[in-house]
Amino acid sequence: MAEAVAPPGIDILMPYYGDVALMQESVRSVLSQTDPDWHLTVVDDGEAAGVPEWFAALGDERVSYLRNPVNLGVSGNFQKCLGLARRERMVMIGCDDQLMPNYVARVRELERTRPGVGLIQPGVEVIDEHGEPVMGLADTIKRRLYAPKELHDGGPMSLAGEELAASLLRGNWLYFPSLCWRTDAIKASRGFREDLRVVQDLAVIIELVEKGESLLADSVPAFRYRRHSGSESSIAAVDGSRFDESRRFFTATADRMDEIGWPRAALVARRHRAVRLHALSLAPTALRQHDTALFRRLVRYAASTK
Structure with missing residues (x-):
């Protein structure tokens, strides 16, 4: 057919x-x-x-x-x-x-x-x-x-x-x-x-x-x-959930890029600097909202190299 x-x-x-x-x-x-x-x-x-x-x-x-x-x-x-x-x-x-x-x-x-x-x-x-x-x-x-x-x-x-x-x-x-x-x-x-x-x-x-x-x-x-x-x-960014999701995605993607022989893409995914910088930019907002737990979570994510 x-x-x-x-x-x-x-x-x-x-x-x-x-x-x-x-x-x-x-x-x-x-x-x-x-x-x-x-x-x-x-x-x-x-x-x-x-x-x-x-x-x-x-x-x-x-x-x-x-x-x-x-x-x-x-x-x-x-x-x-x-x-x-x-x-x-x-x-x-x-x-x-x-x-x-x-x-x-x-x-x-x-x-x-x-x-x-x-x-x-x-x-x-x-x-x-x-x-x-x-x-x-x-x-x-x-x-x-x-x-x-x-x-x-x-x-x-x-x-x-x-x-x-x-x-x-x-x-x-x-x-x-x-x-x-x-x-x-x-x-x-x-x-x-x-x-x-x-x-x-x-x-x-x-x-x-x-x-x-x-x-x-x-x-x-x-x-x-x-x-x-x-x-x-925006809503996900406020509660920090987007960064947990991002970590999982970029880690898995970095591994996949390595598997198919794209080392430069793998390195970029592993670093995912743009998302980490975004997390850091939200940390002052968390402090202004007196959410110290979220502040620490955002800073830890921004400082992470994995």
Whole structure:
């Protein structure tokens, strides 16, 4: 039997929970695309009133809406969305992020320069909870310290193999919700692991890089990433749980990089300096909150060399 061929176009998948108004803004940003080569699927993991009716009123055959009968949680809902992807490419947009009108057009243009590329990172503008452009310390470091210098010169640029793995393990400068994936590549991965909350995106990316997939990164803005204090990563950072998770991930990844003969990537993973510096930056906050136990935990993690 001949293998089924994925239809062309981009599946835009939105695992939804949280603020209704921000989700609606995200959906409208998809509807505003200049290139019609897309389909949006929203998978609702919540119980907010009026949401099914709002989608029904859209009356747009390019938009599908599903509500989970039981709550699946973040990883479970991500995994369900992944299973619904049918087209050649897919993007897992955050339910409070926005596509710029040129997103689909720009991604398709980039793809034509590198047919079959595993991941495409378009240019990203960071916005706050009010939709205003913002550039805090985390994003400044991500772009100026960890992103390749060549990307600042205009891009697009291609990376693969140990060079890409080492770059991302030094500091993950990608914006996961903006990434456009080749669907068959991400579907062949382990997907979104239940044992990971904060670094699950990096885990999937490193797995694909190990399997030989490459990244095409661009500097032309096409995506708006919302940065606010209520994000999953911010909450995990406050209680220190992200660092326990990070230690497990980077230790296991370092061992794996050694196994496949990528010693530079292994060394970077073993050191994971960016995450340790992040822990140290949170220590003063723990002191201000009179949480001495958390303060000691953060300092110990920052000082750790394993």
